Amino acid sequence: xxxxxxxxxxxxxxxxxxxxxRSVNDLKVVIDKVEPDRxxxxxxxxxxxxxxxxxxxxxxxxxxxxxxxxxxxxxxIALRMWCDERKIYRVAYHPLCHLEIYEQDGLKKLHNxxxxxxxxxxxLFTIDDLKKIGTDISTLLIELPQNCIGGxxxxxxxxxxxxxxxxxxxxxxxxxxxxxxxxxxxYKKELNEICREFDSVYVSFYKSIGGVAGAILAGPEEFMxxxxxxxxxxxxxxxxxxxYILSADYYMTRRIEKMKIYYxxxxxxxxxxxxxxxxxxxxxxxxxxxxNVHFSKNIQNLESMLIAVMKRVDVGITPYxxxxxxxxxxxxxxxxxxxxxxxxxxxxxxxxxxxxxNKIM
Numbered sequence: 001x002x003x004x005x006x007x008x009x010x011x012x013x014x015x016x017x018x019x020x021x022r023s024v025n026d027l028k029v030v031i032d033k034v035e036p037d038r039x040x041x042x043x044x045x046x047x048x049x050x051x052x053x054x055x056x057x058x059x060x061x062x063x064x065x066x067x068x069x070x071x072x073x074x075x076x077i078a079l080r081m082w083c084d085e086r087k088i089y090r091v092a093y094h095p096l097c098h099l100e101i102y103e104q105d106g107l108k109k110l111h112n113x114x115x116x117x118x119x120x121x122x123x124l125f126t127i128d129d130l131k132k133i134g135t136d137i138s139t140l141l142i143e144l145p146q147n148c149i150g151g152x153x154x155x156x157x158x159x160x161x162x163x164x165x166x167x168x169x170x171x172x173x174x175x176x177x178x179x180x181x182x183x184x185x186x187y188k189k190e191l192n193e194i195c196r197e198f199d200s201v202y203v204s205f206y207k208s209i210g211g212v213a214g215a216i217l218a219g220p221e222e223f224m225x226x227x228x229x230x231x232x233x234x235x236x237x238x239x240x241x242x243x244y245i246l247s248a249d250y251y252m253t254r255r256i257e258k259m260k261i262y263y264x265x266x267x268x269x270x271x272x273x274x275x276x277x278x279x280x281x282x283x284x285x286x287x288x289x290x291x292n293v294h295f296s297k298n299i300q301n302l303e304s305m306l307i308a309v310m311k312r313v314d315v316g317i318t319p320y321x322x323x324x325x326x327x328x329x330x331x332x333x334x335x336x337x338x339x340x341x342x343x344x345x346x347x348x349x350x351x352x353x354x355x356x357x358n359k360i361m
């Protein structure tokens with residue numbers, strides 16, 4: 001796969017995924033709406049940061065929240081603190097957890113914490129997977145939705161059963177809610193209800209929210225006070241974080257209520273993909289605003305075909321794909337961009353995709 005695929009995607013007028021191309025204007029729009037003399041934050045203190053922390057704590061139903069420059073920092077700190085409290089330095093999570101595949105073994109190298117992988121890579125872990133490993137773990141991390149397998153979610157009953165089991169066995173539960181906002185429409189519950197039985201929760205502001213960067217860690221007051229100490233140890237207590245906070249607040253306010261629309265649009269888009277020869281989605285019917293798109297292995301010159309289709313219809317399908325043993329895959333996450341595509345152009349995109357695949361089969 002060459003850079004040409006990504007470059008072609010960027011040049012298209014319309015795009016299937018996310019909120020469209022990111023630029024400096026994403027922050028400029030926010031800054032232009034703020035009074036020029038508004039006081040900024042200073043080493044984690046000030047109305048601009050503390051009011052936002054309180055606001056998100058209320059949304060998540062937790063006693064206290066702390067703003068972090070990154071989710072990687074927030075989650076490693078949370079798991080370390082739960083391990084310290086339990087005096088058990090073992091945590092369990094899905095094999096495709098962010099900490100396992102994207103963080104260069106930070107949890108293991110920085111904290112000497114042993115990780116236990118639950119279940120298989122291509123599915124959600126279950127209560128039976130959890131029972132098999134025993135109770136000698138300090139914390140169970142649950143990602144909602146599970147990003148790398150197409151935004152899948154356990155049913156509410158399955159999730160509740162796991163959380164009850166953990167409480168009964170004195171296992172702390174941490175919610176990797178990088179995309180938590182996207183789970184609410186499927187569960188048909190408020191965010192504070194989803195978070196209620198978790199001991200700690202992390203949410204991101206740059207993924208589905210579309211902010212510049214930043215994260216919130218939320219939980220019991222004393223736990224969160226201690227997290228500030230670790231934040232300083234990690235070098236995350238920057239002199240000011242207001243560009244992150246302002247964009248997080250601005251885009252969260254505007255997009256958190258759109259998650260139901262994104263969810264409905266993801267089901268519509270998945271139908272389009274599943275109607276094309278040699279393409280299918282996982283899940284077939286999405287349970288969040290995201291899913292994975294799979295292409296058959298016997299499609300020849302896939303990159304050239306995608307480039308040709310995107311140029312012809314001016315719709316960005318994907319900037320990348322990964323090769324698997326049995327085919328190719330990329331992920332789709334619905335945001336504001338999808339709703340801007342005229343229906344006729346969307347139909348033409350998939351007609352053209354189907355035509356070109358049939359030609360090269």
